[in-house]
Amino acid sequence: MNPFQFTRVTTPKAAISAVTKESGTYFLAGGTNLIDLMKREVIVPERLVDINKLPLATIEKTSTGLRIGAMAKNSTVAEHELVKKNFPLLSQALNAGASAQLRNMATVGGNMMQRTRCSYFYDNSMPCNKRSPVQAGPDKGQPNGPNGCGAIGGYNRMHAIFGTSEKCIAVHPSDMCIALVALDATVNVSGPKGDRKIPFADFHRLPGDAPQKDNTLQPGELIMSIDLPMNDFAKNSHYLKVRDRASYAFALVSVGVGVDMKGKTIQNVRLAMGGVAHKPWRLTEAEQFLTGKPATEDNFKQAAMLAMKGAKGYGENDFKLTLAPNSIVEALKIATTTA
Amino acid sequence: MTDKQHPDESADNSGASRRDFLKQSSIMAAFAMTPPAAVTAVEKGLHETIATRFEQMSLRVTINGTAQQLNIEPRVTLLDLLREQLNLTGTKKGCDHGQCGACTVHVDGTRVNACLTLAMTTEGCKVTTIEGLADGDRLHPMQEAFIKHDGFQCGYCTPGQIMSAVACIREGHADNPDEIREYMSGNICRCGAYSNIVDAIMDVKQGGQKV
Numbered sequence: 001m002n003p004f005q006f007t008r009v010t011t012p013k014a015a016i017s018a019v020t021k022e023s024g025t026y027f028l029a030g031g032t033n034l035i036d037l038m039k040r041e042v043i044v045p046e047r048l049v050d051i052n053k054l055p056l057a058t059i060e061k062t063s064t065g066l067r068i069g070a071m072a073k074n075s076t077v078a079e080h081e082l083v084k085k086n087f088p089l090l091s092q093a094l095n096a097g098a099s100a101q102l103r104n105m106a107t108v109g110g111n112m113m114q115r116t117r118c119s120y121f122y123d124n125s126m127p128c129n130k131r132s133p134v135q136a137g138p139d140k141g142q143p144n145g146p147n148g149c150g151a152i153g154g155y156n157r158m159h160a161i162f163g164t165s166e167k168c169i170a171v172h173p174s175d176m177c178i179a180l181v182a183l184d185a186t187v188n189v190s191g192p193k194g195d196r197k198i199p200f201a202d203f204h205r206l207p208g209d210a211p212q213k214d215n216t217l218q219p220g221e222l223i224m225s226i227d228l229p230m231n232d233f234a235k236n237s238h239y240l241k242v243r244d245r246a247s248y249a250f251a252l253v254s255v256g257v258g259v260d261m262k263g264k265t266i267q268n269v270r271l272a273m274g275g276v277a278h279k280p281w282r283l284t285e286a287e288q289f290l291t292g293k294p295a296t297e298d299n300f301k302q303a304a305m306l307a308m309k310g311a312k313g314y315g316e317n318d319f320k321l322t323l324a325p326n327s328i329v330e331a332l333k334i335a336t337t338t339a
Numbered sequence: 340m341t342d343k344q345h346p347d348e349s350a351d352n353s354g355a356s357r358r359d360f361l362k363q364s365s366i367m368a369a370f371a372m373t374p375p376a377a378v379t380a381v382e383k384g385l386h387e388t389i390a391t392r393f394e395q396m397s398l399r400v401t402i403n404g405t406a407q408q409l410n411i412e413p414r415v416t417l418l419d420l421l422r423e424q425l426n427l428t429g430t431k432k433g434c435d436h437g438q439c440g441a442c443t444v445h446v447d448g449t450r451v452n453a454c455l456t457l458a459m460t461t462e463g464c465k466v467t468t469i470e471g472l473a474d475g476d477r478l479h480p481m482q483e484a485f486i487k488h489d490g491f492q493c494g495y496c497t498p499g500q501i502m503s504a505v506a507c508i509r510e511g512h513a514d515n516p517d518e519i520r521e522y523m524s525g526n527i528c529r530c531g532a533y534s535n536i537v538d539a540i541m542d543v544k545q546g547g548q549k550v
Contacts, residue, residue, distance in 0.1 A: 003393055006413030006459055028457070035416070035455045036436050048413070052460050075449075099525020100510070101503065102437060104449040105456065247524035 001038050005047040018049045020192045020220035027051050029110035032102050065230040070109030070223040089258050092239035093179035099248050109223035116170035120150035129167045133212040157316040162277040168211030172279050181280035182256040182272040191221035204279035233258025238335040251275035253324050255331035266290050283307040295336040304328040400461045403471030418442045418453035429469035429498045440526035443499035444468045450506035469498035480548040481505050484539035492530035500526045504540045505550050513544045
């Protein structure tokens with residue numbers, strides 16, 4: 001690993017100040033992704049600001065729902081009584097990700113900030129616009145290896161089918177974030193220009209011409225907490241993760257579902273998919289179609305068809321064009337039959 | 340004014356690197372107070388940022404019950420600190436990328452991958468490795484169970500498996516073989532001793548011994 005300067009902070013203000021002051025400075029939370037990327041020299045920070053001692057790990061009830069501190073560990077959130085009771089989808093999604101050890105280390109904020117696992121991004125000798133952005137425009141980053149996209153026309157079995165660009169077809173890797181986008185979470189951030197709230201669906205971005213940018217955070221901004229509004233989805237929630245092995249693997253496709261049922265009728269529904277796009281993929285059109293309709297397989301299939309509009313395969317990932325709608329139907333079946 | 344001495348008052352001084360100090364000190368003072376790498380760099384006229392990157396920082400951490408006062412480079416992982424500096428080679432380096440679990444240790448009672456943990460982030464923590472699990476010459480019940488059930492072949496993943504297995508029971512995720520398999524999935528065994536490992540964990544769990 002390349003040498004770097006190391007600073008430990010105990011207040012968010014000091015953290016923001018330290019990361020704003022000089023470029024090449026990164027926050028260090030659980031480190032499960034950043035340290036790995038540093039070992040592979042995909043990211044070569046000049047300075048790390050250790051934020052593990054920040055008092056941002058509390059999980060508390062609010063007047064509108066639940067607030068989860070950005071430094072709460074993934075395992076703590078997954079096991080928390082209020083999360084399991086009111087937001088089982090989040091608990092399920094967290095437990096579907098990584099391993100027990102990694103969940104003990106990884107934080108909520110860090111989980112949101114994790115980078116894609118695209119193998120071209122991870123290999124400095126391969127072309128990648130995310131790792132080595134084209135040197136143009138205001139968002140230019142430091143070059144690191146050749147640019148281009150190796151995955152387009154290359155090995156792209158794990159890659160995106162929605163929202164891609166000719167610069168990048170990588171997928172966002174988180175399970176937790178699929179649950180959070182489905183549950184209408186809000187991200188509270190603090191930065192050099194003050195505090196602001198970001199709707200979870202607007203936190204991550206599509207690659208477009210700047211795949212080096214995974215999200216809409218401004219320089220120096222620190223994730224403080226996540227707000228979850230109360231809902232009526234707890235009884236009929238399911239996180240379905242389809243992967244190459246039964247545990248400890250990234251999703252080929254995943255579906256997060258929360259349904260508010262009245263008898264056999266869907267009163268309200270939330271649907272999001274993972275493993276298919278550069279950001280957690282909310283299925284708004286399918287949700288609208290299902291609202292007020294009976295929970296039948298035929299309706300699920302029609303909703304899945306609507307959700308697949310605009311999907312595009314890149315060769316090795318063409319199977320996702322079938323796997324994704326089937327997974328949506330399966331997840332809806334399971335969620336609506338849960339007692 | 341204190342502001343002059345600490346140009347960035349919002350920066351936290353606890354555990355901060357010594358670059359502000361280097362900026363303001365004469366080389367003589369640097370000789371007296373900074374570790375050799377930084378001094379050499381300053382002496383040779385290297386840029387201060389280069390110097391401070393090789394600087395060693397102090398770390399206080401308790402390992403297997405012994406309080407340690409150490410000086411390390413910030414880039415040293417907990418795994419390398421244990422193996423290379425403290426000669427605690429029971430904790431194994433498998434993939435070194437958080438994928439195999441061979442380096443599993445407990446930090447403040449929870450299991451983590453030591454290979455992805457910067458040692459500096461364990462300041463003030465209590466670390467337990469496989470060497471700290473037995474009570475003197477008396478093996479931990481999980482160690483006994485791994486022997487009884489033949490929970491290993493080559494043995495390389497075993498320290499990580501055992502540390503993970505102990506945590507698995509403590510976390511309350513060892514109620515049945517399926518649950519054990521799920522919560523032990525972060526520990527890879529290329530010899531394929533999985534079924535015996537599950538038997539060992541079930542045995543300890545059902546035996547009701549304190550882990």
